[in-house]
């Protein structure tokens with residue numbers, strides 16, 4: 001298994017492409033300059049996962065959807081409204097929207113893929129439908145957990161109590177787990193327990 005991170009410098013959003021046996025998964029296709037397509041070209045694309053419904057995480061989705069129309073696009077149903085621009089993020093009524101008809105609901109559980117398990121955790125708070133994906137030793141945390149920070153809870157449909165409860169659940173992951181956030185650099189769980197001011201008080 002290989003993980004490639006493609007950063008969209010304009011918004012500091014990370015797109016992740018996970019490959020195994022010439023098959024690929026995409027997490028948060030935010031990059032718009034063709035780097036996703038060129039990475040994918042020799043591969044068979046199986047699934048697209050969205051961590052949550054904020055548009056900066058799917059600015060590069062529609063060209064992919066046109067090319068890979070049969071590939072499912074997964075997003076927890078609690079965020080389908082946000083992804084459709086209701087309510088709009090940052091009051092931006094011109095944001096990129098996704099028609100919920102092209103989305104497939106995904107909740108906590110496991111998907112088997114290419115001999116691996118993709119474990120999905122529902123971690124609301126930054127948004128009601130935020131999902132965290134655990135694949136191999138990698139944890140794709142979207143805007144729930146960043147290197148030494150966490151996602152905002154003051155955006156539309158955010159909830160601080162939910163976010164605090166979600167953060168406690170990171171105690172289940174091994175310290176060597178590699179954190180791949182929606183923005184900013186990667187890290188490890190061990191490092192976050194030491195230096196992330198929002199995690200330091202959580203018993204793990």
Ligand SMILES: [Zn+2]
Nearest residue numbers: 052054126143
């Ligand atoms: Zn967000």
